[in-house]
Amino acid sequence: MGVTVQVQHCNRRIWTDDDFRKAGATIVGDVSQADIVVGIKEVPISELSATPVKGQTHFMFSHTHKGQSYNMDLLSRLLGQARLIDYELLTDHAGPDGKRTIAFGWYAGAAGLVEGLCAYSRYLLTLGIATPILHLPRPFMHASLSEMRKSLKILGRRIQAEGVPREAGPIVVAVTGAGQVAAGALDMLKELPAVLVQPLELGKIVKYQGMDLHKVYVVHAPAAHYLQRKDGRGYNRNDYYCDPDSYHSVLYRLIAPYVSLIVNGAGWRPGFPRLMDNAQLTEALRLAWNIGPGRLGTISDVTCDLEGGLEFVTQASTIDTPVFVVKPSDSLVDHPGVSIVSIDILPTELPRDTSVHFSNAFMPYLVAFVRQRLNAKEREHDGLLIKSLDRATIVQGGKLLSQHEWLSGRLTTAPVQRSKASRSDRGTDVLVLGSGMVAKPVIDTLCQRTDLTVVLASNNLQEAQLFANVHPNLRLVTADASDRALMEGLICKADVVISLLPAPMHPKIAEICIQQQAHLVTASYVSPVMQSLHEKALSADVLLLNECGLDPGVDHCAAVDLIQRIQNDGKQVRSFISFCGGLPAPEFSNVPLGYKFSWAPHGVLMAAKNSAHFKLEGEVFDVPGEMLLKTHFSDIPLFQGFALEGLANRNSINYIKPYKLGQLETMSSQLRGTLRYKGFTSLMSVLSQIGLLDETSSLSLDTWSDLLPRCLERVVGLPVRDSLSRGAAMTDVLGERWYHQEAALEWLGLLPSLAAMKEGFYPTVPEISLPPLSLLSILMSHRLRYEPGERDVVILSHEVVAGPGPMTSPDTEATVHSYLLVVYGDEHSSAMARTVGLPVAFAALRILDGDMDMRGVVVPTHPRIYANMLKDLATVGLVFRDTVTNVPGIGPALRASWTHT
Incomplete structure (x- = not known):
């Protein structure tokens, strides 16, 4: 028939490449330029050609004709470029009673x-x-x-x-x-x-x-x-x-x-x-x-x-x-x-039997289709087969066929395909800055795409080397992020930059990204300095995607998704209460603070000093940063088996607009909080009062036993030289309350103990002067680290109370919508690393594949971002449990547990 058959190289088939060669086919690495592409499952977008041959036709089980959201990107991509024929729509005759002729x-x-x-x-x-x-x-x-x-x-x-x-x-x-x-x-x-x-x-x-x-x-x-x-x-x-x-x-x-x-x-x-x-x-x-x-x-x-x-x-x-x-x-x-x-x-x-079954069923269609393309003389049954192929066509001539036009409402803007040939010649697809606690899922996810080049820049080459031993498409660079010239040299070669650095460093990296026209992804809150770069990023056609971790990040995606679905049902949100926390699994939580560090301790300690602004049960609260630890929710009734307390998380009111909740006046509650085990705020408050959360001045230590006395001296204004003066200073600051925390302070190494004399109890003393908060971070990262075999848990809970109108009285009809994600760490990665690192990696891949056309300073409340993010997370098992009940919400219980000491 004058047809050349190409078969893409693959070692997973039941028939080998040699089998296909003997049958007369040519083995190639890429079939994207063929006139007819025959597949089985839907084609990954990354494998579609950016410039297909004119009139190209794809045969596949595309899973698009029902409007399944997860595959609308594929349909968008094929529009205007190819004909799509779906095996699932091939039937023996027209009409609703037609039976499928190709199925497994x-x-x-x-x-x-x-x-x-x-x-x-x-x-x-x-x-x-x-x-x-x-x-x-x-x-x-x-x-x-x-x-x-x-x-x-x-x-x-x-x-x-x-x-x-x-x-x-x-x-x-x-x-x-x-x-x-x-x-x-x-x-x-x-x-x-x-x-x-x-x-x-x-x-x-x-x-x-x-x-x-x-x-x-x-x-x-x-x-x-x-x-x-x-x-x-x-x-x-x-x-x-x-x-x-x-x-x-x-x-x-x-x-x-x-x-x-x-x-x-x-x-x-x-x-x-x-x-x-x-x-x-x-x-x-x-x-x-x-x-x-x-x-x-x-x-x-x-x-x-x-x-x-x-x-x-x-x-x-x-x-x-x-x-x-x-x-x-x-x-x-x-x-x-x-x-x-x-x-x-x-x-x-059952590959051999299934393939024979499929081939026998499909071959008559394929032969008829090829004969039509070649304008060959029709065989007796070609006409019926061609009619069946026409009925099974979803896209042709760059358009959805009439019976499928309704799908246009489900489509996203067709992404710009970025194949290797169409990428810039920068040399690096993704540059990852930092190799800390959440880096592993980021690197693993990126490097699964073997068509990508990933560069990891770290000041800890020994830590980073662990990744290079696993991934051949990963290149390591020793780098100090404070060296602007070095950062410019790395970023100018990258299409997308992922910054896992401490949050204060992000704006400087963002400035370089704008200068070098590279996109940036971070898991940190948008700071005022970062927000000020919005117009510059727009002018440079650069995306600065922030708040793309767990909290902030996944919490935004889930909240906007839940709220949008509720509003689409004609209901009005009356209360939004969200809590999120990363904690040790209960069996490993019996330590001071009930906490261990699965990410940088400095961020956890800094968060304990943030001011908070929220509304709860009709009352608006403003909590200054210095009062946050003294004002908390003493009981969070999420689970029977977890003893949880909570802290208000920054300015909850600010999220009314991006979450599209309407007006604050129409809502009884608007609250975002952080989860901790009970006892956390009590001990953290003690650490704050004795000066250990101070970051305004620096200390130089000879030994770790100097840390608490030096901090106390600054608080009380008197020398603290021995146990007697130390006890007097503690009593002066805390009263009798400090005796209740004495054992915890000994365990942490802040007070002398026999255990503290053992080798390995303390980390190495820093050689430079650092603020007390930074010193405490170093000590806690050593004392409250996860040991081998221990695991953590991440809990993210959204509760939305909704009804047909605004909340006018407690008796107004309402439903309570709960959206819950609980993730446990395993031997491969901590729960915190997965829930922070995976969203960052998925976002970078979406940017590379042209799925994010927004620019400037952006957070993941955009529909294109949050929908894809939840879809990507579901592929790795991070799925929210969605329930609807008529039981009372947790707002009244939270108001009753609000503690102010």
Whole structure:
């Protein structure tokens, strides 16, 4: 036919490059200039050509025709440049009853069933229960579908012969849905000693003492089995699709508590009832736990519709890490949680069979399409195939086709593609300044993009070298950020600069970025000096993106997202209360301050001196910086198991405008606060009163034991030479209160103790004079550091009270919307490093890929920024829990706990 076939080099395919060469293809590194690009999953934007050939056509599962927000950038990018044909829209005939002709559902269901069984066997093993299922290989370990069937047959014979332990049995598998996914799973179950049962039989089967442990019970549950009308009438398919609001799911109580494994193949879309929401999952787990430990151990969500039919499936797992665990609510503290399998590329675990299936189905379409492009004579069935291809076209001639025009309202401005060829010749894509506590997730995320060149500039080469040993596309530079000439030399070569330096250094770096026309990303608050650079940055076409960490940063993104959704529902926000904090995990919190440092201590100590301005329960408060530690919220009622207190965080009123909350007068509360364990403010107040938070003058120390006496001398104006004068000075400043903190001061090394005489107790004494606050930072970073094996936790909570109008009385109808993020650190990174570092890295990548066209001094309340940021965070498991209740908000409790001493 006069066609050249290029195949992009890849070592992951079931067929090798040599196989393709033997078939007549040419192996290349880039296929972006081909006339026809045939893929499977959606193409990463980074791999699309900035200058495609005229009339280029892409075939793929683009996941765009439903308006899914996460892929609108791809659709925007293809508009005006290519034709997009989506396999999912290829049907045997026109109209709503047309059946899809290319799909992988059957193979996904088959692999999902086996993955679910394997995950369930490991779940049981954590409970100390071994079953024959442990010996079942995972799908990708089989060379073919027939081999996987043989493994299931072997497992079936073992179950028939040996049975399963009574604690686990009987094995019950529920398969939801009525399509190809369910068909694949049910077909695989035929290889086991399976007995098909009805949902109403499950209770008898599971609870019967003479249960048969040598069988596998299977319940097939299409929608009619678990959807009921709220008025009690039975399920009717036409009625359901016309009026889905009248139905609710009873899967959580009718089926879920009795089964071992659920394989979910039921489709879902917004506006229809979920199969199980978060609250229903907790109830199902409670019921299941009461029946026995083997109940509801695993859910294999083959649909992988994130936060869809199964609300608690918030992330896609991977073949490498196939399982994540969802814990029930705090009411089931001893429950191990349910294992979730949500692999979204399940068919690739059976690559040979799936590829043959796909090729056989797609080849007639492709041949017909190529013949049309070549103006070749039509074959008998080409006309029908071309009509089907036309129906499956989303974009053509640079425009959305008429049936898809509605998607234009979902589109973002098409990003400017920055391929290697189109980047500037600066030489550095991202320059990272600083290699401290939050640098690891930043570097790891950036360097995953092997097409990027990343430079890390640090004054601690030994610390930075750890990153270079892992990432070949990372280059290290020893640099002092105070050396302006050196900074200019580095920044002039970079497209984007990430500053992880202390906040006071950011404006100087920003000035150089403006001069050198490089974009800047920081995680720090916008200072007045930084804000003053706005017009200069606009003139230079430079973006200075600040407040892009955790708090500030992720808190902005989540707040604006939540508030916007509430307002889109026609409600008015009456109260906004937010608290955020990075803390040691409870098991590692038994230290002075109840705190350990997962980022620079200097910033934590400085934050204890900020003034605060907020509104709470109708009253506006102004707290001077010197009074912040003496005025705090003694009880923050977020969790039953956490003893939390809080400090007001800077000027909360300033966020009414960027959060688009309207007028302060219409709101009862507007408060942003910082979380700490109880006791933090009491000890910090003592440290402040004895002069350790002073930064107006400097001290030179011979030993660390000099620090407290020297500070006391400045406070009381008298010499402090021995224990007697030290005690008198402490009593003079603090009264009898200081005795309550004596043990904590000894632990920190501020008072003499036997422990302080041990080697390694103190850090090295600085050789230069420093302010007391800086000296205390050095001491605390040593004494309150995280030891190997210890972990931290980040808690971010937004509570919004909303109603149909302004708050006029306490009895006014209102709903309470809670948005909660809880992240624990692990052996790879602290929670603080992830929640501060990942947003910075994601923002830099978005800038590089042309997704941020705003300029000047910007914070992430812009819709294009916060929507993408939440989407990017979700890909790494940082997902907010969103709940709506009618219970009272926490405002009155906070007002009652407001302490002023």
